[in-house]
Amino acid sequence: MSSNTFMPSTETxxxxxxxxxxVVNMGPQHPSTHGVLRVITELEGETIVQxxxxxxxxxxxxxxxxxxxxxHKCTVMTDRMDYLNANGNNxxxxxxxxxxLGCEIPKRGQYLRVILAELSRIASHCVWxxxxxxxxxxxxxxxxxxxxxxxVLDMFEVFSGVRMMPSxxxxxxxRGDMPEGFEKKLRTFLVEFPKELDVVExxxxxxxxxxxxxxGVGVLTGKxxxxxxxxxxxARASGVAWDLRKTNPYCSYEDFDxxxxxxxxxxxxDRFLVRIAEMKESCxxxxxxxDGLPEGPFNTLDRKIAPPPRHEIDNSxxxxxxxxxxxxxxxxxxxxxxxxxxxxxxxxxxxxxxxxGSNRPYRWHERPSSFMNLKALEVMAIxxxxxxxxxxxxxxxxxxxxxxx
Numbered sequence: 216m217s218s219n220t221f222m223p224s225t226e227t228x229x230x231x232x233x234x235x236x237x238v239v240n241m242g243p244q245h246p247s248t249h250g251v252l253r254v255i256t257e258l259e260g261e262t263i264v265q266x267x268x269x270x271x272x273x274x275x276x277x278x279x280x281x282x283x284x285x286x287h288k289c290t291v292m293t294d295r296m297d298y299l300n301a302n303g304n305n306x307x308x309x310x311x312x313x314x315x316l317g318c319e320i321p322k323r324g325q326y327l328r329v330i331l332a333e334l335s336r337i338a339s340h341c342v343w344x345x346x347x348x349x350x351x352x353x354x355x356x357x358x359x360x361x362x363x364x365x366x367v368l369d370m371f372e373v374f375s376g377v378r379m380m381p382s383x384x385x386x387x388x389x390r391g392d393m394p395e396g397f398e399k400k401l402r403t404f405l406v407e408f409p410k411e412l413d414v415v416e417x418x419x420x421x422x423x424x425x426x427x428x429x430x431g432v433g434v435l436t437g438k439x440x441x442x443x444x445x446x447x448x449x450a451r452a453s454g455v456a457w458d459l460r461k462t463n464p465y466c467s468y469e470d471f472d473x474x475x476x477x478x479x480x481x482x483x484x485d486r487f488l489v490r491i492a493e494m495k496e497s498c499x500x501x502x503x504x505x506d507g508l509p510e511g512p513f514n515t516l517d518r519k520i521a522p523p524p525r526h527e528i529d530n531s532x533x534x535x536x537x538x539x540x541x542x543x544x545x546x547x548x549x550x551x552x553x554x555x556x557x558x559x560x561x562x563x564x565x566x567x568x569x570x571x572g573s574n575r576p577y578r579w580h581e582r583p584s585s586f587m588n589l590k591a592l593e594v595m596a597i598x599x600x601x602x603x604x605x606x607x608x609x610x611x612x613x614x615x616x617x618x619x620x
Contacts, residue, residue, distance in 0.1 A: 238257050238258075251615055252268065261601060263599055268590070270619055273616060286576060287386060287542075289308065289579060290305055290309070290385050290386075293566075297559065297561065297585065297617040302328075302381065302383065306331075306466070307559070311568045312386040312568060314554075315553045315570050316520060318515050321388070321512045321514070324388040324513035326467060327389055329467065329504050331374070334401075337364075341361065341363055344487075347609035353425060359415050363411050367404070370397060370400050373394055374391075375390070405501060412491070426484065430483075432610075433483045433599070434480065435449065435452075435482075436453055437453040445562065446588070448493065448561070451477050451478065452485040454478060456477055470503075472499070473499050477489070518537040523538055545574035545575070548572075549570065554566070554582075561588065562588055563587075566581055588613065
């Protein structure tokens with residue numbers, strides 16, 4: 216394959232606005248921060264007059280591959296899209312399939328899903344905060360906040376045996392109940408994490424260098440955010456009060472008391488403040504969820520959708536048959552289509568699934584928040600310096616695995 220085929224020329228991306236401008240490529244490379252992204256900028260002096268994102272260097276074809284897999288086998292692909300928010304991806308996927316099936320999850324299962332989803336939100340924001348600060352020259356916050364992320368990953372390992380891609384939230388419920396020792400770890404985390412987050416916050420909030428690099432940089436108005444389809448912390452930092460946990464509650468989020476942080480200026484600094492506040496609100500939700508965790512089953516009782524408990528398989532031939540048929544043949548949702556969206560760590564994350572009545576999806580498509588939010592870079596970079604592009608990309612918080620799919 217020729218290089219011209221793989222890498223679009225500048226002319227195919229945009230037309231230069233003048234003869235005295237200069238085109239500068241940022242990427243494509245993998246700087247171990249945001250993935251394989253190419254940003255083409257047109258500069259007049261040091262000021263950006265035009266900016267375009269070129270994606271596709273990490274394309275994996277997961278959406279098409281999922282259409283050749285049974286529904287429950289698609290779950291493992293969702294982890295690998297936004298790998299920093301794996302439980303959130305699992306949840307959105309499961310909700311879409313359950314909408315097709317008309318399946319209701321018991322209250323305990325819903326609360327456990329909330330716990331995993333909010334822990335994933337915190338873990339994702341921790342990576343964003345640490346790498347964003349590192350991009351702008353602040354090394355110390357990285358060590359503090361990544362230590363806290365390790366505590367979250369340790370909890371995932373206790374829960375599922377896997378740190379980053381658990382595939383634990385599945386259609387019909389979860390793969391297993393809350394294990395012994397998890398509650399103690401979670402309660403310890405809820406005591407320690409807010410203190411450590413305050414330390415990181417104090418390092419940055421009034422830091423003159425941090426403020427200079429982020430305040431007034433990458434401004435996005437609420438109108439622009441809505442027009443571009445942005446969601447999550449980016450939209451809320453621009454004053455758009457849109458959070459699916461409040462506006463379209465799922466998994467019993469209506470049971471929890473929490474606030475939706477909003478910004479006023481829509482710049483990189485406000486996006487930083489909003490995510491910090493979101494982590495604090497996630498701790499409030501987690502505290503309420505573990506304090507009020509209901510008793511009872513955590514999976515649907517429909518054995519054609521969720522497997523029977525492990526102890527039943529040893530004693531019941533019927534349970535063994537249900538287990539065998541579920542994992543060899545899968546289940547067959549009725550003909551139809553469904554979309555389910557959640558408030559992921561980066562914004563609205565949803566799955567659109569079309570069923571033709573077989574045991575595998577006819578159409579399987581993700582509504583990726585990173586993909587939608589990245590387009591805002593082309594607006595926010597105009598009029599800024601080339602060095603500001605790094606700050607703006609960091610404030611968007613993208614994962615190329617979700618963008619390219």
